[in-house]
Amino acid sequence: MEEEMVENKQVTFKDYIAEGPPKETDMEVRVSKIELKPPEKGSGGLLVKNLYLSCDPYMRGRMRDYHSSYIPPFLPAQPIQGFGISKVLASDNPDYKAGDLISGFTSWEGYSFIYSFDRLRKIEQDEHIPLSLHLGLLGMPGFTAYAGFYEVCSPKKGDYVFVSAASGAVGQLVGQFAKLHGCYVVGSAGTNLKVDLLKNKFGFDEAFNYKQEPNLDAALKRYFPQGIDIYFDNVGGDMLDAALLNMRIHGRIAVCGMISVNSLSAAQGIHNLFNLISKRIKMQGFLQSDYVHLYEPFLKQVSDDYKQGKIVYLEDMTEGLENGPAALVGLFSGKNVGKQVIRVARD
């Protein structure tokens, strides 16, 4: 490669965020310089150009000054870390070569040096699958939906399935998996547009706008007069409490995300856990990273289903790294319609 000094746009957090959802003013877009040169010999590193970056709810957890058991916090004034799709420009690693496309952890900037290969994968390009889908359909959210639905929920044909945040990166797939499995599926979302998408694009049997429901328990009783076998919980909070009241005996709750808890400190608490006993409910938290042994079958099944038109996937594409902060902030107020992705560069 030709070595040259270029501008490198970066997005950083100014500081840790203790409470509430992130705001655009918590972030900074700056332009630094980077010398495009091969990684040092023996470093095993890659120099990459970032093409797509992913906005995901779990990132809220990394904004706190708290070392959780599974992922470290974002460092203030350092480019945000996140899932991305990148093109290798130069490699000191025998497993990768210039021109390879990879997905995995990268940084919110134009170009990055990568030395950690923990969750990195080489992308087998397929002309029928848009590259960005490796952040959603075929990425962490898609795999979360797959592992959560098939492994955690123990689905059976005919099960009554409820999905919250159902038009999101994970929910839209859970609902489609459940339909393909022969289940009856209802989703909730926060706008009428999303409700419309759930019913008319993703093929849910029913959907409702939770913001227009004064009583979530009554809403669930209306859509599930027979009760719920599987609740795929993407939100926690009041919706979880209402679902607990409407579970059937031996119901399963997959606890996937709790945006309402992630963002709001003044949670009013969950009051209906006594239903766990009388209905013998299994409630299980999970992370897709525990199921890596299923990644290959997932990739094959979902790629095939997508190419055969059995599954659709909706992305909300934001153009330009400078619009990254707005995209990330929008995720926590439900502004995105479908999987939120930032296009940094086209190739």
Add this chain to the structure above:
Amino acid sequence: MEEEMVENKQVTFKDYIAEGPPKETDMEVRVSKIELKPPEKGSGGLLVKNLYLSCDPYMRGRMRDYHSSYIPPFLPAQPIQGFGISKVLASDNPDYKAGDLISGFTSWEGYSFIYSFDRLRKIEQDEHIPLSLHLGLLGMPGFTAYAGFYEVCSPKKGDYVFVSAASGAVGQLVGQFAKLHGCYVVGSAGTNLKVDLLKNKFGFDEAFNYKQEPNLDAALKRYFPQGIDIYFDNVGGDMLDAALLNMRIHGRIAVCGMISVNSLSAAQGIHNLFNLISKRIKMQGFLQSDYVHLYEPFLKQVSDDYKQGKIVYLEDMTEGLENGPAALVGLFSGKNVGKQVIRVARD
């Protein structure tokens, strides 16, 4: 048998109880008459003399005017229903004969006619096992501990196990099962006497009085610096919330009873469920009645362990049906030390 009209002491609830723990004044002890005569031909029934009656936390649920999914409410002014040990005086059922000892649902009275055999079992008498233990060690609480610990908790040798209400009918056994399984076991209870029993009679590694702990999270961190693999939850509420903060990755929570929710309507809610995700915790409610296929192996293992002195079991025996209301009320304030039983008659 010789037919005769005798006095039949009975304990009833005056009405349903919506909120709070039961009070002695909610109950009535009355003396009616019963004619001791064989059940009608073709009825399939039994006439029994009740010897021991069981006081169990689940009974709080039956005091409400609410038909839950698994058990109907107590009828006001009718003798309370509950587990008991009875002697058959006369039988119209070919499976039972006069003199048989049985355990199962009977009524809080001196003599009962029984026509429902749903959970009834004939007791194989063993001179080394006191009869009343068929209400605790070898009855529903013992089987709850067995199914909950071995089936729901997936215990492994070396696991860190926490048991709440640990000196109660279920908890004392869970802790002993866990010790026999090679686990490290800590229990919580509400008096220093109970804490002493846990450590010195039941062989728990450690125990603490939760009423003397201003901060349950800090208490659990003190006893489990490495965290908790298994929480056998007999109480719900604040203790569950604190345990959630201290679970280890892939921890299991068996949700067995929630006295604090059963009795108190002003529960402040559970706030720490987000730990389910980051630690991939399985939280499962269960009822022993789903595991009846394991009853025979349970009976054999626990009888043997008891006779060999590997397991001890503590009962709190109240003498006389007229003291039944006080015994039942005491259960909900933790007055009992060990499994609460009422002795109605010696034989």
